Amino acid sequence: MKTGTKQIVIVGGGFAGVEAAIALRKNKYDVTLVSNRDYFFIYPISIWIPTGKIPFDKSTLSLPMLAKRHGFKLVVDELVNVKGNEQEIELNTQTLKYDYLVLAIGADKMKHKGIEHTFSICGQPKKSLAMKTRFDELIEKGEGKIAIGFGGNPKDKSGVRGGPAFEIMFNFISTLKQKNLYDKFDFTFFAPMPEPGKRMGKSGYKMLDVMLNKEGIAKRVGKKITGFDHNGIYIENDTFIESDLTMFIPASAGPAILQQSDLPLSDAGFVKTDDHSKVEGFDNIYAVGDVAAMNGPEWKAKQGHMAVVMGKNAAYNIDRAIKGGTKRKGYQKHINILCVMDTGNGAGFIYRKGPKDVFIPLPIVGHWMKKVWGWHYKLTRTLGI
Numbered sequence: 570m571k572t573g574t575k576q577i578v579i580v581g582g583g584f585a586g587v588e589a590a591i592a593l594r595k596n597k598y599d600v601t602l603v604s605n606r607d608y609f610f611i612y613p614i615s616i617w618i619p620t621g622k623i624p625f626d627k628s629t630l631s632l633p634m635l636a637k638r639h640g641f642k643l644v645v646d647e648l649v650n651v652k653g654n655e656q657e658i659e660l661n662t663q664t665l666k667y668d669y670l671v672l673a674i675g676a677d678k679m680k681h682k683g684i685e686h687t688f689s690i691c692g693q694p695k696k697s698l699a700m701k702t703r704f705d706e707l708i709e710k711g712e713g714k715i716a717i718g719f720g721g722n723p724k725d726k727s728g729v730r731g732g733p734a735f736e737i738m739f740n741f742i743s744t745l746k747q748k749n750l751y752d753k754f755d756f757t758f759f760a761p762m763p764e765p766g767k768r769m770g771k772s773g774y775k776m777l778d779v780m781l782n783k784e785g786i787a788k789r790v791g792k793k794i795t796g797f798d799h800n801g802i803y804i805e806n807d808t809f810i811e812s813d814l815t816m817f818i819p820a821s822a823g824p825a826i827l828q829q830s831d832l833p834l835s836d837a838g839f840v841k842t843d844d845h846s847k848v849e850g851f852d853n854i855y856a857v858g859d860v861a862a863m864n865g866p867e868w869k870a871k872q873g874h875m876a877v878v879m880g881k882n883a884a885y886n887i888d889r890a891i892k893g894g895t896k897r898k899g900y901q902k903h904i905n906i907l908c909v910m911d912t913g914n915g916a917g918f919i920y921r922k923g924p925k926d927v928f929i930p931l932p933i934v935g936h937w938m939k940k941v942w943g944w945h946y947k948l949t950r951t952l953g954i
């Protein structure tokens with residue numbers, strides 16, 4: 570079988586899509602990658618943009634550069650519909666046919682009233698710069714109230730993202746301490762669940778509580794968030810948290826554009842797949858990364874390293890399907906929670922696999938470990954090693 574005779578289209582230029590594209594190109598497949606932006610935004614290291622520790626472009630990899638290096642075609646366009654039964658996808662400006670489709674478009678966010686009054690590190694990449702501007706204004710003013718929190722999705726807990734909220738909070742605090750301004754700022758942490766962060770395991774949860782208490786951060790947890798305003802957050806029982814800068818991470822939800830597609834979706838709108846990332850009811854469509862409805866233990870979480878595993882597996886499984894043979898790779902045995910949670914001047918290493926979990930404080934060295942990971946990740950994807 571000549572691998573170049575099959576048209577493989579990947580939609581999404583993040584962890585999952587880029588991994589699949591590089592792996593498929595190693596087997597010389599004809600690969601087209603569609604992305605609505607011309608860069609891969611590396612979210613885990615973007616946490617340093619709001620404090621100015623890295624410029625925006627250091628958190629990106631150019632997709633035209635990756636396309637040239639690895640030999641895939643790049644189409645910068647927006648996916649608007651997937652017609653699985655017709656083997657085509659509709660983009661804003663054209664329709665593409667495929668033999669195999671890998672869907673890697675990440676997730677949308679839960680909707681909240683007044684969300685436009687918040688900043689988020691998990692939304693559109695450029696929003697991280699708007700947050701930097703507001704943080705700089707407060708530093709200039711010499712005082713302020715900062716509220717940081719994250720939300721839930723009752724239909725799918727795997728999309729709740731708390732780690733980056735803590736990273737932003739501790740990076741803000743570290744920056745303010747360096748400027749001798751911390752005592753002029755009030756911090757509040759808010760979340761609707763009674764035990765936010767518990768999913769990463771007992772050790773991490775306990776340690777975070779110690780860290781929040783040590784910094785004197787007010788906690789408003791276990792209360793429903795009812796909306797946001799320019800000067801704060803409404804939570805149930807008519808309580809209002811005043812804030813000059815609200816950083817809020819809504820939980821993930823399935824991409825709205827998939828609602829009109831013929832793909833099978835979970836209640837939360839994510840694409841249903843089997844362990845091999847193959848979409849239920851379709852032999853030639855794979856869904857990888859945050860867009861996929863994860864199967865597995867109750868504490869599972871949508872994370873970058875799982876997106877990488879799924880992207881690689883999809884490439885392997887497509888190759889096997891084309892060349893024949895029954896061997897396939899699955900992602901569920903790789904499910905774990907793994908995070909180096911940066912605090913600006915150090916980090917906490919968090920790991921959970923089943924009932925076992927650890928939190929290891931890594932002063933100073935942890936911060937550098939995360940920085941080195943960022944350089945290493947960019948270099949290895951650029952070189953394809």
Ligand SMILES: Cc1cc2nc3c(=O)[nH]c(=O)nc-3n(C[C@H](O)[C@H](O)[C@H](O)COP(=O)(O)OP(=O)(O)OC[C@H]3O[C@@H](n4cnc5c(N)ncnc54)[C@H](O)[C@@H]3O)c2cc1C
Nearest residue numbers: 581582583584585605612613648674675858859872873874
């Ligand atoms: C601030 C932050 C910190 C994080 N830290 C960690 C960490 O330390 N460790 C960890 O494991 N995970 C971390 N995560 C989670 C991790 O970043 C995600 O799980 C990962 O990005 C998912 O990869 P993905 O490829 O599925 O989706 P994404 O990275 O979201 O990529 C989706 C891609 O699809 C494109 N796209 C979207 N819609 C369309 C459309 N309609 N048409 C065309 N293209 C489209 C986007 O432009 C993008 O290229 C973090 C997340 C955030 C936000």
